[in-house]
Amino acid sequence: MTIPAGSLLTAQDLRKTYGPTTALDGAEFSIHPGEVVAVMGPSGSGKSTLLHCIAGIVMPDSGSITYNGREVTAMSDAERSALRRSEFGFVFQFGQLVPELTCVENVALPLRLSGSSRKEAERTALAWMERLEVDDLRKKRPGEVSGGQGQRVAVARSLVTNPRVVFADEPTGALDSFNGERVMELLTDAARSANAAVVLVTHEARVAAYSDREIVVRDGRSRDMERVV
């Protein structure tokens, strides 16, 4: 694959095995700033492994991942951690909020970990909570809010550091369709207005319909449908 001009994040010929199981078998990926790309495919096809590799969480056995001109596979663990903290945001399906902290403290957490003062971090956090329509929950703990509300809090947290890429792995998987769609609407609106790219792993077509294009992963290989059709 040639790297598409203007790409923010690209992956080429990624291979990854877990014991006898091949999770990625030459997968490729690219995304531009501000673009929302859905990664689709059946369970076990390798789509979550692809997301974990391009987000710098898991190292592939071979292949290349380039973020903003830098080779991610050549970075040390500490450099990849710093990259994830400063440039990336994450939303997962379950259990991502810290139960002991209030919602606003949860949203402020990435800023606190990067050294911001409590007051400054919570002020920025609250602005994002307003945008995600959950600012009234600021003093509640995650156990006291609904699944849909908790997921909006998680989306606010993923965006609080102004990341350039948000990785969302089945972000609506635990929600009913009404709440799921509202989360997708708010996530993609917020990301687009901040010019953040979104990598959206999903098996739900209605969720994927919020993307600009989709990549299909089958048996560890990826297919960019925009280039096929």
Add this chain to the structure above:
Amino acid sequence: MSIGHTLLGLLESGPRHGYDLKRAFDEKFGHDRPLHYGQVYSTMSRLLKNGLVEVDGIEAGGGPERKRYAITEAGITDVERWLATPEKPEPYLQSTLYTKVVLALLTHRDAGDILDTQRSEHLRSMRILTDRKRKGDLADQLICDHALFHLEADLRWLELTAARLDKLRAAVTR
């Protein structure tokens, strides 16, 4: 469903008489609606006229002459193009999609590619509806939701079929 393309696809595995074609069609695709002989012969004469099939041999017997048909290169290209073109997302297209998937398996093409291309076409429609829903009022939202749920139902069938391709291949090539 395109009977012409389906008969052409069936001819890809080897020349057949009109009667054999009808039998193969009924067995694989015509459970509810078997083909009439007249449909087979009118379709074959159209395909012959268009150069998509040729007469491979004629058997003279006690009854009428029996022509054996073979697919031409132009016929193979025509099937290839039909299989690769996604269907317009609309209600009840499953029978056409099912036919395409079975023919792809019978002719050793990648049936997964057909399903991927169709998913992409459906998603294209779903993106337009989703965008209209986001910008519209409640009436727009309800109308778009109705269409979106129908398209989603098609895609659920498509994903289930994709997950069962190996079983289907074993069943249709038995």
